[in-house]
Amino acid sequence: MPPSLTAALVAALFATPVLADTWQDTLDAARGQTVYWNAWGGDERTNAFIAWVGEQTSARRGVSVRQVKLTDTAEAVTRVISEKAAGQDQGGSVDMIWINGPNFLAMKEQGLLHGPFVADLPNAQYLDLSPTSANSVDFTTPVDGMESPWRLAKFVFNYDSARIDAPPASMAAFVDWAAAHPGRFTHPDPSNFMGGTFLKQALIELTPDASVLQQPATDANYDAATAPLWEWYDALRPNLWRKGAAFPENQSIQQQLMNDGEIDMAMSFDPASTAGAIAEGLLPETARVFVPEGGTIGNVSFVAIPYNAANREGAMVVANFLLDPETQAHMQNIEVLGSYAVLDPAKLNDDARAVFDALPTAPALPDLASLGPTLLEPHASWMDRLTADWAKRYTR
Template sequence: MKPLLSAMLALGLSQSPALAEDWQTTLDAAKGQTVHIHAWGGDERTNAFLDWVGQRTQERYGVGLRHVKLTDTAEAVARVLAEKTAGRDEGGQVDLIWINGPNFLAMKQQGLLHGPFVQNLPNAEYLDLSPGSANSVDFTVPVEGLESPWRLAKFVFNYDSARIDAPPADMAGWVDYAAANPGRITHPDPANFMGATFLKQALVELAPEGTDLSVPPTDDSFAAATAPLWDWYDALRPNLWREGQSFPENQSVQQQLLNDGEIDVHMSFDPASAAAAIRDGLLPETVRVHVPQAGSIGNVSFVAIPYNAANMAGAKVVANTLLDPEVQARMQNIEVLGSFSVLDPARLDDKARAAFAELPSDPALPALDQLGPVLPEPHADWMTRLTAEWQARYTR
């Protein structure tokens, strides 16, 4: 009997002997491979964490990890699509992609993804993969085992408590706040996902009662749902930074504006971003995290394997390593990255639960129960249409 299979059976792990044997075959095939993970490269702490993951997979499994840093995930999607169009169905340049929402939907619809594979990862036993769970749905689109979760994301506002009290309790309140404090708030360009998320948060709160954002919009449903949003934005825009005529390119630029005292509020999809930036000397120690009273949009970050990945076995090893409880606890450590884990605490053993309980805290790091309700992402088509409509209205 092979060593991994013997060890799994001795420990009483839930995977069947057949699945354990399949995983050993995957490990054997993966040894010596270098996985090219195409992932956003705009956060140095995330980049450093992925480097550490690569060191771990190299030491334990002989699998290397090379981070291809992206400014937009669509770059990797376009590469895989171009390879498929050219008939390159094997040996693709992209082995693993950090992916979400519209990009996942596009790849799924066009048959660009390998799988399902998640249920065969040994560490999937620590996940809640029940239908409708956060790990099983991506922007309302069923994952169906085609991408593996690795960290939680939740939309938050970071503000400097030395300058202002907590921001408005709801999105509607930003109009009066901006009018009273002209030029002190802004948002990233909606061509960037953070700017688009700001608009989506407003849409979720302002859309007429009964609007179903979980299904793709029609022309009529989009017009009806967004009418209050555009009225709100028309009132907000003149009092934005630079009178709403220009916008930070991304959240990093917006964070620098907050650090420089030019604006009062920064937006992030990472509740630990304020604490992390303070530790790195990129924000004042007085910055704190705010979540709208009714909650904010949240989702799970996933990794997916293209259908033609050259190093498919190695990609599965990396995806499984990202779900290792020890790796997830390191990821959640604010001294390392601070991203919240996707694992179900009820499925962890005592040692793993203790590792999470002992993680360091920070004055600017909210506890999970302080982040309020998670509002589901609208269907990916809403974001696509929302950003296009914003550009049509405000970039003439």
């Protein structure tokens, strides 16, 4: 938290609301529990944040957290499936999972989740849980209260402001910009997640009816939905870096091209990554973030509780703590994690908003308002077809 805020003031700002009897029962049952949080362990800043969460919940609620570091979320899903097959419907080894997309869908369809529970969390009052909110839909699968959000990821572009006065205002405008600046833009190969996301972002803007993207891609709907995309890409490709004959393998290589001055723009799924890259000397100090008008694709990281979790109440306490405005502000601090909050600013009081406003900033760190709306991810089948179709059309 900002050093100017005393501990007493912070406590006053984020005082716990009056608890319903049922939540007090949850708190009482949770005290003394240790929550085994199965979470991807590949990022040290995230690991440090999870450790901090455990320190806080232990001190405040008597609930400890132990991170079970995963290389693939499917490891935890498989463990729960195995326990169900063995008839272990209580005392399971997985209390909480950082989960998204296909893994959530698999657990939901197989009845492997506890819930719905999100509406029972006192701090859910700060969320936008409308049906089309990114907090309510996980890669086109309705959440239905079976997982709780905790951090936001969003697709952004970055550019070198020393060489670009005004970046393209829309995906359609990339064609004219590239024609005026040939060879100065590229994207990762669409076989990489970031390159595929670039195509999805353009598809959402250019397709005649974006709502169809929330349904599976089929032979019946695919061609009509993607025809404007390929027309746009055919016009863009000749003016790409190396005339569209080669593409950087991933985001990191594209960022290096930008840092070396070969291109003027790159892209990321982390709005804070540009400021972080500048601090590490991986991008010029003149790098800045922009998004097209109308917003960009985003998705929320969730936590879910398996149906047989041994420490279910403790997991609910941790999920609720992750939604506390104090926690979300700490997480959004670029010196801590830099992940954007999942809370709805309109649901925060003035004191809570002031704490977010007082967070450390940097010239290349955008505020949430400047990132525009969060657009829902298309159904996963669109990504599969898009990348295969791109390879067929543009590689030999």
